[in-house]
Amino acid sequence: MNSKPRIAIIIGSTRPTRFADTPAQWIMKQAQARDDMDVEVIDLRDHPLPFFDEMASNLWMPSQNPEAVRWQQTVGRFDGYIFVVAEYNHSITAALKNALDQAYKEWNRKPFTAIGYGGTGATRAVEHLRGIGVELQMVSTHAAVHIGGGDFMAVHPHFGNKPISEIEASLLPTAKTALDELVWWAKATMAAKAAEA
Template sequence: MTFIPRIALIVGSTRPTRFADKPAQWMLKQAQARDDMEVELVDLRDFSLPFFAEKASNMWAPSQSPEAVRWQQTIGRFDGYIFVVAEYNRSITGALKNALDQAYVEWIRKPFTAIGYGSVGGARAVEHLRLIGIELQMVPTRSAVHIGGVDFMSVSPMGANKPIEDIEANLLPSAKAALDDLVWWARATKAAKAG
């Protein structure tokens, strides 16, 4: 029987006026249309994570915060991740960085991809996320989805606020590549861990 990886699509912005829901719902639809993965939306708004204040990461000491433990248990159920990444001042959001820091054991040797957005498609934030992921012993995929420039201004509330389907043709090739990479790496890391 072929292993079907469980994937979390993590919404990395918690602002009340966030744009993240539009790309998150679009990416969720792309992932759910496939038969080689199971995907679940995980929204950071649903967790009241404190700022990281533990003695150490949970690699070295159990977390004391019940909300951090709930977060760890939630993300630990998955074989891979898709991050919805807003670019804030050339990096990821503080909420996403804090969520990444609240776990360690759960991220190890699991792959991730991203859908980033902003003036340059969230490219700098996605690159920063990849560096953080490497430190957490994750497997960043090469492919990601970037919504930037004219496409971003076309679908953003700061611009024309059109439906994301208006730019879908520009996003579908990278979404397919990103999800193909994610499934391949989820299967590879699962097999390696089992062996």
């Protein structure tokens, strides 16, 4: 068994004017500075998924759409996930919800954490994500990173436009905790699955 979990950083917004790339690259840098995980960015822009229109979840029957199958193969390669979460009207983006719905088996018994951004740091969206994750038989970390309030305004390009390094002192403690928890759960679920096999 590979002891180093493979972690996907999934960018959950596809808007042309999205802010998501900034937190995605920042959390990637934090993860790459560690020696206990391998990370890769997965951008939903690279996966032109239709709105879910299969006969059933791929738990019950194989998906027919080639993009859905490619998405399932992509996310299935990983042992855990970091979702980059924007908050739209108190929830996650439609693109991220659709991407979650397009797979099922691939998410099962794998952990995830999140880095959320927006006026309230995407706290409500991350809470919705956790509920969806439970239904997909995933394990949520307790900690998540939230870029909100004055920090969000300081780094957003339409407001302060400062580099994210100027606010990272307030992000680093929760990022470390979230990544520590993610690795712990990834190793635990990997070991449990290996024992079952």
